[in-house]
Amino acid sequence: MIEFDLPAISQFVDEHVIPLEPLLLSQQWSELNSALSRIRKKVKYQNWWPTHPELKPMPLYHMGLLSEIVGRSPLGHYAFGFQAPDIGNMELLEQFGSAELKNKWLRPLKLGDIRSCFAMTEPNNPGSNPTLLSTTAEIKNDQWVINGHKWFTTSADGAQFMIVMAITDPSAPKHLRASMILVPADTPGMKLIRNIPVMGHSGHGYFSHGEIEFKDCHIPVNNLIGKAGQGFKLAQHRLGPGRIHHCMRWIGVANRCFDLMCKHVKNRQITDQQVLADQALIQAKVADAYTSIQAARALVLNTAKHIDDTNFEATRFNISMIKFHCADMLQKVINHSLQCLGSAGMSDDHIIAYFYREERAATIYDGPNEVHQLSLAKQILKSY
Ligand SMILES: Cc1cc2nc3c(=O)[nH]c(=O)nc-3n(C[C@H](O)[C@H](O)[C@H](O)COP(=O)(O)OP(=O)(O)OC[C@H]3O[C@@H](n4cnc5c(N)ncnc54)[C@H](O)[C@@H]3O)c2cc1C
Incomplete structure (x- = not known):
């Protein structure tokens, strides 16, 4: 190790x-x-x-x-x-990719020589329920033919390949209808329509979210990841470790904002005698943010250890807890920090405004918070 x-x-x-x-x-x-x-x-x-x-x-x-x-x-x-999303794609290909896919795509991805993206969400279906998709992949003449419409495909702009979730057997039970297929970026029939403007910014490359159209996009049958019908299962596997990466990254973001907030309130003179840090209302924010970060950190590290010692399946309960708890903690800490910095915090010159804009999505992607709350509550209530 x-x-x-x-x-x-x-x-x-x-x-x-x-x-x-x-x-x-x-x-x-x-x-x-x-x-x-x-x-x-x-x-x-x-x-x-x-x-x-x-x-x-x-x-x-x-x-x-x-x-x-x-x-x-x-x-x-x-x-x-x-x-993200490269690390999730690496973990997915490592576990479920064929030797051919690993050799051609995983190795250069791990070395950082190429980039990738992951296309599951669609504009006309609820991303919170990935069993509902309209994109299809049918086998014709020994090739997958993909048709459909995806959006919020992070980092699609400039990525060398995309992992696409598509319906391959519409008559199967709903959790067995979809599959994951690796689509090289230069394949005819796949078009990046635009980088979606998000809160006033269109982004670029890694820092973009693409809208993608598939029209009779032909892909070799061997580009299937895992088995046909395993798409939903693979999506769960992909997002399991991914939530540890995101949650710990969010704790890093929260620590940075907390640090900037504390430095600012210790120095910002608000009267002849006092700085912001002397105010009880500010002290409450400091205590609240600190405790929220520490609690989230303990919960995530405990979950990561549990996954290492057991497996992802045995840790689903904790994974739902950390997803919504950390996403909420992050919103609160960024907000406290921006508030304490006042107009400087709102300025696009400042990293806090960037975090405020970018990290708002934390409660939405990787399963909206409500979906995790529902899943957790159902599991808890089973024992009563
Ligand atoms: C910045 C960003 C990056 C993203 N990157 C990717 C990516 O790389 N690849 C990809 O495939 N997708 C990506 N997504 C899409 C993301 O996964 C979806 O937005 C998410 O799954 C929610 O789907 P939706 O937007 O269709 O919302 P819906 O499913 O339409 O839900 C809308 C809202 O309803 C609420 N809700 C949903 N279900 C329930 C329920 N059962 N009970 C109560 N309330 C509920 C939630 O608050 C939710 O936000 C990204 C999204 C964002 C914002």
Whole structure:
């Protein structure tokens, strides 16, 4: 098992990754991409590239600790090569991909040489219930022919391949109707219609959400991941470890916002005699944010350990808990922090405004919070 030097990585993030954030905030995409390439070389040189194909996969617990540290910057996961949705696709191909798919797509993905995306959600169906899809894949002349419409496909812009969830057997029971198929980006019939504008920003490359159209898109039958009809099961597997990565990243974001808030309130003079930190109402926010972060952190690390010791199936209960608990914690901490910074917090010059905008989606993707609350409550109430 590899053991990373987490304090050294934390220092690296402070010295090399956080200084690149102005390029992201001012949307200087080509400068940002070049700078990220340089940083990635440094990360690899230090042997800190967690998904390197020659390394044994790290336990989720350790991956979680790394995610927390690098998650303090929105660029951290990109610098270390385990950003969503690539990391989820790596875990999926590792477990369910054929030797051919692994060799052609997984290896370069793990090395950070190519990028990928994951297309499940559709504009005309509820993403909260992935058994309801309209995109179809039929076998004709030994090829899958895909037709349909997807959106919010994160990082589709510039990705070399996409994993598409499509209905392959409409007459099967609802959990066995869909399959996952790997679609290379240059395949005729697949079109990126646009990068969807999100809260005033259209994004670019990694930082984009695509709307995609499939019209008679022909794909080799061997590009099926797992077996036909396993799409729903694979989606659950993909999202299990993914929730640990997201939740620990969110804890990193919350720590960063908390830190910025505390530094600001200690220095912001509000009368001749007092700074903001002297106010009881501000102190309550500090105590509330700190406790919320620590509680979320303990819950996620406990869940990661449980997955490492057992398996994903045995940990579904905890995974639902951490998803909505951490997403709610994140909204609260970012909001407290923005409030304490006042107008500076609202400014697009500032990382807090970026987090406020970008991380609002945490309660929606990877299963909306309500869906996890329902699933958890049902499991709890079974025992009464
Ligand atoms: C920034 C961002 C990135 C994303 N990236 C990807 C991606 O890479 N690939 C991909 O396939 N998808 C992606 N998505 C889509 C995401 O997974 C879906 O938005 C999510 O599954 C919810 O689906 P929906 O938007 O269709 O909402 P709906 O299913 O229409 O639900 C709308 C709202 O209703 C509420 N709700 C839903 N079900 C229930 C219920 N049973 N009880 C009570 N309330 C309920 C929830 O509040 C939910 O937000 C992304 C979304 C965002 C915002």
